[in-house]
Amino acid sequence: MLKILLMTGDAGEAQEIYYAKYRLEEEGWQVHIAAPEKRAFLSVVHDFEPGFDTYTEKPGYRVEADLGLADVEPTSYDALVLPGGRAPEYLRNRPNAVAIVRHFVESGKPIAANCHGPLLLIVAGGVKGKTLTCYPDLEPDVRAAGAEFVNRDVVVDGTLVTVRGWPDNGPWMREFVRVLKGRAGAESTN
Amino acid sequence: MLKILLMTGDAGEAQEIYYAKYRLEEEGWQVHIAAPEKRAFLSVVHDFEPGFDTYTEKPGYRVEADLGLADVEPTSYDALVLPGGRAPEYLRNRPNAVAIVRHFVESGKPIAANCHGPLLLIVAGGVKGKTLTCYPDLEPDVRAAGAEFVNRDVVVDGTLVTVRGWPDNGPWMREFVRVLKGRAGAESTN
Amino acid sequence: MLKILLMTGDAGEAQEIYYAKYRLEEEGWQVHIAAPEKRAFLSVVHDFEPGFDTYTEKPGYRVEADLGLADVEPTSYDALVLPGGRAPEYLRNRPNAVAIVRHFVESGKPIAANCHGPLLLIVAGGVKGKTLTCYPDLEPDVRAAGAEFVNRDVVVDGTLVTVRGWPDNGPWMREFVRVLKGRAGAESTN
Amino acid sequence: MLKILLMTGDAGEAQEIYYAKYRLEEEGWQVHIAAPEKRAFLSVVHDFEPGFDTYTEKPGYRVEADLGLADVEPTSYDALVLPGGRAPEYLRNRPNAVAIVRHFVESGKPIAANCHGPLLLIVAGGVKGKTLTCYPDLEPDVRAAGAEFVNRDVVVDGTLVTVRGWPDNGPWMREFVRVLKGRAGAESTN
Amino acid sequence: MLKILLMTGDAGEAQEIYYAKYRLEEEGWQVHIAAPEKRAFLSVVHDFEPGFDTYTEKPGYRVEADLGLADVEPTSYDALVLPGGRAPEYLRNRPNAVAIVRHFVESGKPIAANCHGPLLLIVAGGVKGKTLTCYPDLEPDVRAAGAEFVNRDVVVDGTLVTVRGWPDNGPWMREFVRVLKGRAGAESTN
Amino acid sequence: MLKILLMTGDAGEAQEIYYAKYRLEEEGWQVHIAAPEKRAFLSVVHDFEPGFDTYTEKPGYRVEADLGLADVEPTSYDALVLPGGRAPEYLRNRPNAVAIVRHFVESGKPIAANCHGPLLLIVAGGVKGKTLTCYPDLEPDVRAAGAEFVNRDVVVDGTLVTVRGWPDNGPWMREFVRVLKGRAGAESTN
Incomplete structure (x- = not known):
């Protein structure tokens, strides 16, 4: 059973949080929601x-947070979900949030980001040289961080799955589940 | 490709509508949202x-309705989704809405209902002798209609998949997709 | 001085609650508002x-509740008022609420119900064989319970006075006061 | 059948408008709601x-206005109702509204005013030498206009019936109906 | 450095409060916000x-109140600001609020009032014989109190500066700052 | 008389817009509000x-826009105001908005930016090598654009005046007026 961390908080976008949580739980995986406090x-x-x-x-x-940022042990999770809304704007200025995201970036674990979620990836050094999408008004931020922005329903670059907003929730999770299963398959064959 | 009808309208529950729509579209199926008017x-x-x-x-x-109730041809759809909220309360008093639901009930096509969605099933004669769940405060209505009520995250009775509310969206669609795929598989083997 | 119980709670309809309370108090009668908790x-x-x-x-x-459901002694009241809104939907699943309503039904004491209020009457066995009105979208529930539904501003059947919603508050209380006064007159002449 | 004019508009207090309207209609009287426009x-x-x-x-x-201020013929009405809220503050600066109120004041026809409603009476010269109540924070305005303010649930001074706010709706209409009926009786005996 | 008192509270108008506070602080003056409680x-x-x-x-x-009405020592302030909204309506019925305003009126210290703010001046005896403006629907109150009402963006009468509402915030503070500086200049030359 | 352009739109922050407008008009200057459409x-x-x-x-x-972005002739204005809120996020993706900002940047005309307003400066190349402040959660964006971020109530760097949010409106305009007057003085002495 995969363990997946979903990081958000006050002002996170409602559908992006709950769609990801319930969709990944459909697969029998465990989803923990982390916010500044539990x-x-x-x-x-x-x-x-x-x-x-x-x-x-x-x-x-x-939304009920399962744990506070201070209690997250990122190494115990297989993947990371970053919903949008206005939560990523302040989370990216909390060192423990950035350290958590950086773990997933550096270890190459799958990351799903939606809408404003990539703001957290940028500060954690996770977009340079990548191709991704996001809420289109963030294109300047993404480009400034050295990534290529594509305005498409979903972009998969390695283990990074990005979409533009909750209207793309379907493609978002379809591709993220595919990435997670592919990885699980690859690992189980090793 | 399956074609699925989702019937709701003003005051339908937001997450129940969008979770079902995006989740079923993930499978590559077509979802049409029908409301009183387009x-x-x-x-x-x-x-x-x-x-x-x-x-x-x-x-x-x-939510954008794809078509009005008057333009629905139920025979062209493979399955029906009935989200909750307060829409089912008034839809069940519109003869064309009831006629549409009755088609799915009588033809045995799969139906997914959530929260207050079963109110529409009751008037269409679709719950008698069935076991189902729904928003727990509707237990009296379900019992009065001759069904057995179970307070559980999801209940599958033949091709009818019911849950209690949007917190059960995951089990709802997990089982409904399973039913739809099983049926598709069964049909393709015939 | 008559003592009248008004049963409602969170999500009860504002005008239906206050119109009944103030109107009956105009007559010099005492109105107690009972809700799940005081x-x-x-x-x-x-x-x-x-x-x-x-x-x-x-x-x-x-609205200030005068007493909680657990503290209601139904035998000490002469009549019952059931406003609408969304409160009746959950009150009908609370055994002490149903027991209270049943007392008024079985003792034949006057009952005034508005909009969704008859949902409480149905579970207490109070509508079978009766003619009544209610919020028109509840017609299926009323019929299923063995009552005749009439879409009219007010329906008086014995000591049961029902209306469709707050726009019928006037006829609602006009007839209910008449019933209560008639009864008081009948009793005083005995 | 008495004909009663109720003058209010945007920002009029909801319960004070509807309680008076429905309560007076209970008596079989006709209530017309006048606002700046129909x-x-x-x-x-x-x-x-x-x-x-x-x-x-x-x-x-x-609230549906039955007629605009420009179309009111005050002589065709037997009584006036002035609910509160924030409508009286601007109505008192519309000459046609003041002229209407003045007709009722000068002809001695019954007037029921609630909460901020007396603001309209003041500019129409209807409170000097009277005893009345109103929303207590208006005491300075009432005194400045030459009236005696009493903080009580209802004050009847001749044909003027005043209360402090919607929590006093019951006493308000109880006394106003009494005044209207007394007057009707007095007239019919003449 | 001038010390200025701004009196308001719940339901005070947002822009009128903050514009005055920040504008006067721009000049290097100290602004204290007094409300019923701190x-x-x-x-x-x-x-x-x-x-x-x-x-x-x-x-x-x-808005954060710097002090409660009970703790205001009016003699320690050089000027008074009375924003509008619905706060003046109830503040004028609190004796300590009225006593504070009266100090500024009687001592001739500068007063800036906006919209409904002059309601507080009236009860403190501060408008009789004055020319002023205010929210235009208060014209009757102002006239009844013996003041001349002018419908203009800003009216300066001696040390009293009045405007009609927040759209006149600019002229309000422009003139009030001028009055305060003129006075300070006059005093320093004495 | 100086002519000043204020650029914002739907979701611009209320106080930041109106404080700047009224404050600069106090000086006798003309302020035009430009938004995507008039x-x-x-x-x-x-x-x-x-x-x-x-x-x-x-x-x-x-807020009433005086003109749409397409009708702005930036050369006819002496200075630019960029309030915050969520408007800068989308304005920076409109080429005509960026071109307008760039004119002020390149010509060295005074610019006042508040909260999220610097987002517009960044895309117009106006912050590189500058010292500024802004809503603190934007620190990563500002740094990424080559500016030094300082968390202080107001920062003046040449003709650029920046603050963190509306609680700093006072220092914002105090310094901006000083810059504008200094410049006017310098020019008039030339």
């Missing part, structure tokens, strides 16, 4: 409404 | 918050 | 807005 | 919540 | 939206 | 509330 936090609903030039934000679902 | 409608966020004796309701995500 | 709870505003296929829900007024 | 307007929910030093305001129920 | 309170957003006949109200910014 | 747009309230790990977002004030 408590219930509030996700947000990011949506697109006529007559507004960017996404709107409304209060979303409560 | 337009964007507003889903709701049903959640559980401390100090409130039932679920809370907040505005959710916009 | 505390302030939050009612909801159910309304109808253009472009939405069912009622909308917004946060309503705070 | 259209659906939005009432507000004024409530009291812990930790906030005054009433809170939330969006309330939609 | 705690964080919630301001409101008053705005104008199409299709609504008065201002709308939404939850605003949190 | 229409009323909706600002947001970004605030800090206990128990939430980042800023919260609520609907703010409506």
Whole structure:
């Protein structure tokens, strides 16, 4: 059974958090949600409404964090999920969050990032030379970090699976499950 | 490629709609969302918050209906998805919605229902003698309709897959995909 | 002085609760609000807005419960009021709530129910063979319980007074007061 | 059958509008709601919540205006109802609204005012020398206008019936109905 | 360095509070926010939206009160700021608030009032014989108190600076700073 | 009279927009608000509330855009204001917005940026080698762009004036006005 870490917190995007959690649990894998502290936090609903030039934000679902960032042992997890929303913006300034992401980047373990999730990858040195997608308005950040941005529903580069937002949740998890199973298969044949 | 109909509308539960849609599309299947009219409608966020004796309701995500109820040809679909929220309460009083559900019930095609979704099954004669689950506060309605209610994360009775709410989205779709694949396999061997 | 019990709780409909309470108090009668616990709870505003296929829900007024369900002695009350909203859906699954309603049904004491309020009557065996009205989308539940549904502003069947929603608050209380006064008159003449 | 005019508009208090309307209709009387224009307007929910030093305001129920101020013929009505909320603050600056109120004041027809409703009476010259109550924070305005303020659930001074807010809706209408019936009786005996 | 008192509380208008505070601090002056109690309170957003006949109200910014009304020593301040919103309506009924305002009125110290702020001046006897402006719907209150109302972006009468609402924040503080500097200059030359 | 351009749009931060506009107008200067289109747009309230790990977002004030981006002639303005909120994130991906900012950067005209406003400067090549501040969670972006980040209430580097958020509105405009006046003085002496 794979163990997967999902890192988010207050203002994380509701559907991106819960789709990933339930989808990966469908496979029989264990998903732990890590947030700054082990408590219930509030996700947000990011949506697109006529007559507004960017996404709107409304209060979303409560989410129960399984553990706080200080209690995460990254080596005990096989993969990392980084949902979007506004959580990645502040998580990337918390050293323990960055150290956790860096573990997954450096060990080459699979990472799934959605929307603003790649902001966390950038500070952890995880996008340089990579091809990826993300919320399109982050293209300047991704390019500045040395990655190639592609505006497509899903981009798989090695073990990194990225999408643009929750409307791409399907391709996101379809490819991430494929990567995780492929890896599990490869390992079991060794 | 399977074609699947998802019936909901204003006040349908946000996560139950989108999880089913994206999850089934992951399999390469086509999902059509039918609502009273072909337009964007507003889903709701049903959640559980401390100090409130039932679920809370907040505005959710916009959802684009692919077609209105009047334009649904049920025979062209292989399966039916009935998300919850407050949409099933009024859909069950629209004769064309009931006729559509009845087609799936009578033809034995797979049906996935979540939370308040079984309200639509009841009026279409689809639960008598069945074992199922649903939002637990609907137990009296289910029993009155001649079904056995079980409070469990997911119940599969033949081709009917039912769960209690969006926190059971994972088991819901895991079993529904299994049913749909099993059926597809059975048919292809015939 | 009559003593009247009003049973509701979180998500009960705001106007249906307060109209009944203040209207009956106008007559010099005592109204006790019973909810799952003796505390302030939050009612909801159910309304109808253009472009939405069912009622909308917004946060309503705070309501102070006079007593919790566990402390209700139904025999000390002369009549029962069941406002609507979403409270009846969960109250009907609480055995002490059902037992309370059953007392009024079996003793033939007057009952006023509004909108979703009849859901509580159904589980307490109080509608079989009766003619009543309620929120029209509940027609299937009422029929399944053996009652005749009539879509009219107010229906009086013996001591049971039912209406469709808060827009019928006037006829609701007009008839309920008439029933209560008639009964009081009948009793005083005995 | 009495004809009663209820004057309010956007930001009028929800319960004060609807309680008066439905309560007076219970008596078989006709209630016309007049607002600046004949259209659906939005009432507000004024409530009291812990930790906030005054009433809170939330969006309330939609209300259908039967006629615009320009179309009101005050002589055709037997009585006037002035609910509170924030509508009286701006209505008192519309000359046609003030002229309407003045008709009722000068003709001695019954007037029921709630909460901020007396603001309209003041500008129409209807409180000088009167004893009345209102939302207690308006005491300075009432005194400045030459009236005596009493902090009591309901005050009847001749044909003027005033209360402090929607929690006093019961006494408000109980006394107003009494005044109207007394007057009708007096007139019929003449 | 001037010391300035700003008096408001829950439901004070957000922009009127913060514009005055930050603007006066720009000059190197000290601004103390006094509210009923020393705690964080919630301001409101008053705005104008199409299709609504008065201002709308939404939850605003949190504001930290520097001190409670009971702890204000008015003689230690050089000037007073009275933002609008709904706070002045209840503050004028608190004797300690009125006593504070009266000190500034009687000592002739500069006062800046915005929107509903002049309600506090009226009860403290600070407008009689003055010319001022305010939220235009308060014209009757101002006139009744013996002041002349002018509908203009800003009115300076001696050391009293008044405006109609936050859209006049610029002229409000421009003139108030001018008055304060002029006075400081006058005093230093004495 | 100086002419100043303020660039923002839907989801721009309410106080940062209006404080700058009114403050600069106090000086007798003309401020034009440019947004993607010339229409009323909706600002947001970004605030800090206990128990939430980042800023919260609520609907703010409506703002009237004086002109659309396509109609801006940057050479006709003396200075540029870039408020924060979520508007800079998408404005920086609109070529005409970037071209406008670049004009001010390259011509050395004064620029005031607040909170997320520097995101627009980065893509326009305006921060390399500069010292500045901004919303602290943007430190990685600023550093990646070759600027030095300082966490201080206001930073002035040549004609660039930056602050961290609306709580620093006072220092923001105090310094920006100083820069603008100094420049005007320098020019007038030439």
